[in-house]
Amino acid sequence: MKKILILTGFLTLFASFASPLFAKEAAPKIDTYEYDLTLTEIKGVSAPYISNNFVVFTAPVTANSIGIAFDFEEFRKIHYYQLRKNYGYEGEITSSYYFYILEMPKKLSRISYRVVIDGLWTTDPQNQNVVYNEYENYSLSYIDLPPEEIEITEKLNNGLTHFVCHSESGRKIRLGGSFTNWDSWIYEMKETEPGKYVIDIPLHPGTYYYSYYNGITSFIDETNPSRGYSNDGRIVSCITIN
Template structure:
């Protein structure tokens, strides 16, 4: 029986590794250039359009989950090996695991947790974190300090700025028909005390939305147009032209 559970565990770990998403399958040169920035286990590092996450290589398996995916999909880290010129270019294990994430469009704040050998934890290498009421756990966070990407090609959608005014130090999110009512994709940023905003590109047409604080949803009090949706919720109405 004990042997059965050991085999089952190894199969599970192997499956997790098999699920690793490789965003550089056709561009090894780019991956190598990004990996060259990894020197040690440290807090996340921003490099261009990517974030480098690192972890100790002592674990059998390390994964990472993100708030904009509702913490549902585990992305597996990889083991970092480098060729040692002093030993005839033999591959040498650095003792570091890494994961490279391409930054989703128009996201400025990433919240995440690690899954180390099946145990969920905040990132021990990242001192920046907070308690998340939505999942009732401590999460790590990383602010993407760069301008939002400007599209040079013609678009069929328009830029919409969500604005909320309230007490300072809150975590305000927005969700609606454009997120399939998932409130964990977009979080407003506090640009000055008590003033929160977020710019999102939305297709033309009518959209419904609400703000969220914790698990509480509320309409936009600056927008007088509201509607009852088919599932019984009250939502603010947004017209994108």
């Protein structure tokens, strides 16, 4: 009897630890104001479109399941559409559709994809934009993305001046100029995303000359076309604050 109790206790303890280990991982959920706004703006089934920095895909409820796979993920992952039902005042279903909302990828001008309808890989019936992949011998649906806005150096409405440097990721980029007496060790920029470094500093009205620094190497601000010369004859960037 004692052995049975010990064995039962061990199995119970193992189950309490093992359950989370073998539990199915929940799909990540985007929980933002823009996502919720995009969701409420869906009127029904339509061609894919862009809204609030998201790409919206929809489909009629004529299949048990619909998924979507993208070229930028090498079609290795299937993202499944969600079912949405709209109800009337008396609780009756007025409309229903499948939808999938994709956060718009960066540094891409086009998204190519295939949908998976009840296990069958095909093009998107809601999208007339189709291209044939001769190498893989199948067709792809696609949607073109708007040009990505490049963040630039500029004066902000809060009185600060926003400096931006696009370079290789993982560097320690510094800012120096006439406003620091060319001391480049006062301001170190922050890498807010891979390859983008920013810093906001207060500057009084006037014209300033500056450069970015990586180690002992200085270079100009590619987001600012204004140029000038330093006292030692180097080409540097120039900004005027009004």
